[in-house]
Amino acid sequence: MARIGVFVCHCGENISSTVDCAKVAEIASNYPGVVYSIDYKYMCSDPGQNLIKEAIQKHKLTGVVVAACSPRMHEPTFRKATAEAGINPYLCEMANLREHCSWVHFREDSTTEKAAELVRVLVEKVKHNEELYPIKVPITKTALVIGGGIGGIQAALDIANSGHKVIMVEKNPSIGGKMAQLSETFPTLDCSQCILTPRMVEVAQHPNITLYTYAEVESVDGFIGNFKVTIRQKAKSVDHKACTGCGLCIEKCPIKKIPDEFNAGLGNRAAIYVPFPQAVPNKPVIDRNNCTYFLKGKCGLCNKVCPADAIHYEQEDEFIKVDVGAIVAATGFDIKHSDFLPEYGYGKYPDVIDGLQFERLASASGPTLGVLKRPSDGKEPESVVFIACAGSRDPAKGIPYCSKICCMYTAKHAMLFKHKNHHGNATVFYMDIRAGGKMYDEFVRRAIEEDDVNYIRGRVSRIYEKNGKLIVCGVDTLLNSRSVEIEADLVVLATAAVANSDSEELAQKLHISYDQYHFFSEAHPKLRPVETNTAGIMLAGACQAPKDIPDTVSQASGTAAKVVALFSQDELTREPLIAYVNNNTCVGCFLCQSVCPYLAIEKEEIRRRDGTLVKTVAKINPGLCQGCGTCVALCRSKSIDIHGYTNRQIYAEVSALFNRREYAGV
Amino acid sequence: METKSKIEPLAQPLKEKILNEINEQVMKCYQCGKCAAGCPLSGEMDYTPNQILRLLQIGDTSCDDEVLRSYGIWLCLTCDTCHSRCPQEVDFPHIMDFLRSESIKRRKVHPKAKEIIAFHRSFLECIEKTGRLHEVGLIASYKLKTFNLLQDVDLAPKMFAKGKLEIFPHRIKGKEAIARIFEKAIKEADND
Amino acid sequence: MTKIGYFPGCSLNGTAKEYDLSLQAIARFADVELVELADWNCCGATAAHSLNSTLAVALPARNLAIAESMGFDEILVPCAACYSRLAQSRHEIKSDEKYRTKIPQLIEMDIKGTANPITVLDFINKYVLGKLKDNLSNKLNAKFACYYGCLLTRPEHLSTIERREDPLVMEQIVQLVGGMAIDWAFKVECCGAGLSVVRTDIIGKLCAKILDDANSRGADAIVVACPMCHSNLDMRRNEINKNLASANTLPIIYITQLLGLALGIEPNKLGFDKHFVSTGKFLHKLQKQTMEV
């Protein structure tokens, strides 16, 4: 006979302001099988938990229903308390009176009625709860880091330096990411590559890090501690073991006019290329979409000149399977390209460029070797206009958020220009200056006060070209919204920072959630900012939201600490809420096998003692099963069930929902 | 108690009326100034579009009053440049239409705008009577209203010569129906 | 022969006679009969929506209702301003419950919003361009600045034109007839139409910028598709020239006149004699260059 205890929490006034908690407890005391029912101000507090523990012991309870907040909040708390009182923790269930009732309804009779019904449903469920025991699974102490920008590099180095293996996957031919493209960094104006490249080399040489460049994650299976990842190593067409990196092939390649991605389209590269001089690895790949050999079947110059015989045209994409225990997504961001802002002539006028293009123009390693020359005619600009929020904070263009990094890099750009051309005119159109951060506001003030950058508060309406000049039509809202027209030689748009175009696809491979702008979602915006909702998968850097370098590096180290903490245990405890098969009724149709996303269903042969086969039935591999229950709903002979959500439990819940007749007399 | 009831009729700020009656949110404006930068007439206005929105956002009686008495609201050409580029998608020309009729209703029209209204009125009177626009009638009526007797006298002879002016108006058959539309629409505006 | 509804609007009856003439000529070529809406009335223009929002919906609605009763699902509205008012009226009636019930009472006619106003550019694209290629008789070897103004490209919900900041619809037509369309900076700027009479000084300033830019980029003529734009740029030339260092003599021609010329129709039948700013020099140049070809 069931002996159920009901514990109704007021949650201060969060529940009791709209639900009559005492009445709920009173009604519950009359439900069949309930032997104890009480309400209390804070059930999750120490005295509240003690109340539960004492009641379990005193009334010899066989089931506990805590009617409080969402089980997503406090289920672990109350299950722990239940276990401490000496009964199996899985005999405790929670009725969600706060998120699903008191907070979403007004104080009226129907709200208290609903609360009592929610309790009744769980009372009926808990009568059918079974004792369950956690499953222990081993942990593969290798981390996968996706993305080789500064975020991925930092996370990989921190994990590797703690003595764990790291596999890094980078989709481009070199690691380095966006930071490698930057000229100088704010607020110190130190050279980006000077501080980044030593880290890149460290990654390449670290004994604990295996690096796959020009590679992408193909698929991810498994779960925390036990992920099975397939990496697609795209064909480089160059044997990197044999290649010495002499560069002869690049020199001789006849196809030299391919817009250079690393230089944001401002320079050209060959069909066989190393993205930039300090690339890691510093060995070329062949871009098959542009190579004459691959397009027309002839040429082969690189092969002819290669002294190391390293060119392998026949190479194919390779699939590498690896086992990892944790995954760090550090795939970074992109900036919005193309004619996103037609009123600014972006995409129409070559001298209207984006921030990344300016970085390349200003960079000593860029296409102009650091001499600021405008793209159209190579002239050195005398007047440059910088436009902040070019697409950010612009719901009409679909991007309502602040891109966070632009205020600072715009100030930096204006400064870099003024340092190169002291007599030039630098104008910044801005709406607000968001320079929160150590030494950040001082940096912007320096641009204004020391470098004489003209900051105009107001947005630009349009830009057009006239006699080789760009006419920028803006407004100064601090001067009675007076119109301002500036003749510029170059216009730099701080276009919005956006998620990578393939981020949605990756999120779906990883089964992590992402927001409407395709940035990956953290588990909790404040308290779990580096983890995702999928256990074992963490985030670093701008794939989560636009971020600058210091923030990215901090988050990467935070993520590394989470990975290392996970790897500090030998075994992982998992919830036992998984499927199980009734051998007696299973007819071996294996429909379940066809729907299981985790390949957790195996075949088991049942034999007589003499060895003759009776039948083959389904068997659940408890290490792989994640407890989705799809097999349960599909099984035609009702031979599979799932712990925690058994048919008996759920049918009891549904039957208790509205079955007033049965309870009418009570 | 007495003072309270006196204040109440004035209490509804224009921004609330704008929200209720034409469903435009002035609070969306964050003062980037893109409207003023693109407006062909912001240089001629006493208050630029973003400044008018700012006054409306404040929402007190004196700011609302300044808006309704401004000259800027009468200069708006409804060219929609501001709206088409507004990052917050504020339909400012729509708000301007509302402000103009509100300004007339509350008799707060800027003195310099009286000519513009006179023109609009002459235009509408012409349509009310004949159903269509009749340039000669329109200009004559407008001149009588404003005493700008010499305006456009240079154009008229040339227009006649090119066959572009009719001396007598064309009256449509349904002109009574048009007159009734006017009557009902004006009555409705008065009732608001 | 296709028949569609035709709403000339007050301008095409008066100040924009050449627009009507050339449009009718093009329609005859395209084998489309433009059936004038019976007893149509003025759309109310800027005056109505400046002073009375109900009137601004009701006046155009009567024309829409007439078109419906005549069985048309398309109404050609060559004036961009009238188009804007008719299309807006239809939009309000279709999207706003309040107007859906109120308007029929006001205009004393049923209205469902089935008749769709189209611009002259929509008309040309749909009915004329397909037949144009095989019937071109003149190559218009000149430079044209295509001017759209406001109401063909804005507001977004009424415009059928893509790339509203830098439209290319008219440019494509110009290229089809052998002309060169220049890239210029004022094609979607406002000419100031609504203040034409009251604040002619403002029109002068706004139009001066437009004409000056087209001129400085070497245009031989400005092509328009709206009688408001035309009358401001053409008839107000004296006022405009007060704002310019030297008098601007660029002729303003309608897109329909341009097509008419390309089809070999006599300039006089296209109303070229009705312009304030002389088109003679322009026509002469065209003729000379055509002969040279």
Place this chain on the structure above:
Amino acid sequence: MQEFEPKIVAFVCNWCTYAGADLAGTSRIKYATNVRIVRFPCTGRIDYMLILKAFQNGADGVIVSGCHPNDCHYTSGNFHARRRWIVFNELLELLGFDKRRLFFSWVSAAEGAKWANLVNEVVTEVRKLGPFNEYEELSKINVNSIGEICNV
């Protein structure tokens, strides 16, 4: 007359819609009290016989809601749910069941407001349909009289 208050049951997955309903709570978005949520690990787990069971027990409307396509915590459970849903729906139609009492939706963990709107819409719709009595009436029929009914 007192307005009819329909009884609605919602079968939702733990990861998206249950969390979405939690978010509606933390955002204090108000909605009708008529709904009772039953939590499942995944919509893939939902045995559609449970829907019949709910109607048998007096529900007037049923909502099934889970993660958006491609967002399933378990990769593909929601696709299986949707596939079975289509078949189940056809079956109900064949039986002459009023399908307007059934609602299928995707509500993610970020869509608290969508959840509240969904509940309110469902309550309004089902209120229009009135109470679901067909099952009870069916159960009143005497087994022996079935022959008579069929003969008519």
